[in-house]
Amino acid sequence: xxxxxxxxxxxxxxxxxHVAESAKHFLGNQSWDAxxxxxxxxxxxxxYYTTRWDALCPYVDVSxxxxxxxKRPFIVYAVPPESPYGVPINDKYGLVHAGSPDFWTDPRRQxxxxxxxxxxxxxxxxxxxxxxxxxxxxxxxxxGGEHFANYYIHDQEVEGFVDYIRDLDVLxxxxxxxxxxLVLTDVSILLPQRQQVYGSFCQWNRxxxxxxxxxxxxxxxxxxxxxxxYKYYNLGPVDDYSYKALFVTDFEPIFALALxxxxxxxxxxxxSPLHTDFKPEVWNRxxxxx
Numbered sequence: 001x002x003x004x005x006x007x008x009x010x011x012x013x014x015x016x017x018h019v020a021e022s023a024k025h026f027l028g029n030q031s032w033d034a035x036x037x038x039x040x041x042x043x044x045x046x047x048y049y050t051t052r053w054d055a056l057c058p059y060v061d062v063s064x065x066x067x068x069x070x071k072r073p074f075i076v077y078a079v080p081p082e083s084p085y086g087v088p089i090n091d092k093y094g095l096v097h098a099g100s101p102d103f104w105t106d107p108r109r110q111x112x113x114x115x116x117x118x119x120x121x122x123x124x125x126x127x128x129x130x131x132x133x134x135x136x137x138x139x140x141x142x143x144g145g146e147h148f149a150n151y152y153i154h155d156q157e158v159e160g161f162v163d164y165i166r167d168l169d170v171l172x173x174x175x176x177x178x179x180x181x182l183v184l185t186d187v188s189i190l191l192p193q194r195q196q197v198y199g200s201f202c203q204w205n206r207x208x209x210x211x212x213x214x215x216x217x218x219x220x221x222x223x224x225x226x227x228x229x230y231k232y233y234n235l236g237p238v239d240d241y242s243y244k245a246l247f248v249t250d251f252e253p254i255f256a257l258a259l260x261x262x263x264x265x266x267x268x269x270x271x272s273p274l275h276t277d278f279k280p281e282v283w284n285r286x287x288x289x290x
Contacts, residue, residue: 028061028080029164038071039156043272046265048073052160055153058189058198058234062086062257067286073260075273084289086255087282094238094248096218098225099195103249112246113219120175120216123183127224128172129190132165143172143185147203161200165189171197173220175213183208186217188233195231197221218247258283 024033030053038049049071053060059080067074078093079086097103104110137158141148148158173186184204188197199221204213218235225233235244237254258278266272267283274283 025065027063027066028059029057029167030061030160031163032066034069036156036159037066037069038074039154039160041075043266043269046269046272048075048260048266048273050075050077052154052156053164054078054160055151055157056161056200057164058191058196058200058236067259070259073258073264073266073274075256075258075277077254077256077277079255079257081252081255083255084287086257086288087278087285088253089256089277091237091239091254091277093252093254094235094244095196095250095252096222096225096233096235096247097231097249098222098233099229099231100249103222104226109246116212116216116219119211122178123211123216124176124178125220126174126176127220130170130172132162132168132170132189135162135165135170137162140187143187144201144203147201153201171221171224173217173224175216175220177208181205181207183211184213184217186221188221190230191234192230196234197225197230197232198234199236215243215246218244222247255288257286260284 024031032052036052039052039054041048041050051060054077057078059078060076061083062076062079062085076086077089137155140158140162147153169190171188171190173184173188175183177183182205184202186199186202188199191198199218202214202217204217218233222233225231232250233247234252235247238244238248238251256277258274260267260274260283262283267274267280269275274280
């Protein structure tokens, strides 16, 4: 059953914090304090809040203390599928079963991949696995700053990415043209416990758009996934990205939660994420079942 905004605040399952809100909190691959947990997001001119791991990270854990601390309206996307929290939303993750021979022997993919490799035959590819704790925010901006600007990725979300990968490895793929131009940089997070490689972001040179660099990056990452013993390459949310259809073999539900006052302007706007991603009856529903 959904709860009202005030009932959420009073819920005994969401215990008041017993430490100073300025203290650092840890959960899974995440750390935060009261100042950096919430990132300002906007629907038109209406302010709401997401987490600092929202844009670039695969799965965001939540806890009662985090929910108590968060500003409202608060939306958390991609809660881990095994978590007791969150509800399924209208989007889904697209998984590439790159570890299956059937993926590579599909006739349509074989034809498309051959065409793509012929188109990009003069490119030079460099692939490196880098410990995540080697990255600073400055390093990440050097790899994807143009992409972040184009897709309105907040500075705090870049910092959240650096936080998330501190105990994980990162796959870095870069492709150069024969004249030395950087054609694309693709950055993925390695998730061995899930047998996944998660595609966080890809920045590509618009001067080479006729070479389909974004699709070529998916091919390179999928091939690395297969060659290095991983089962799936995770393309992230797929509903708004038709080009991913060539690769997707499986879908994984995306679980999320939304905490809001039901009279907030975001809740009253039928075009807002509260309506496009969720059904109103699951607003303020914390637990997946019940």
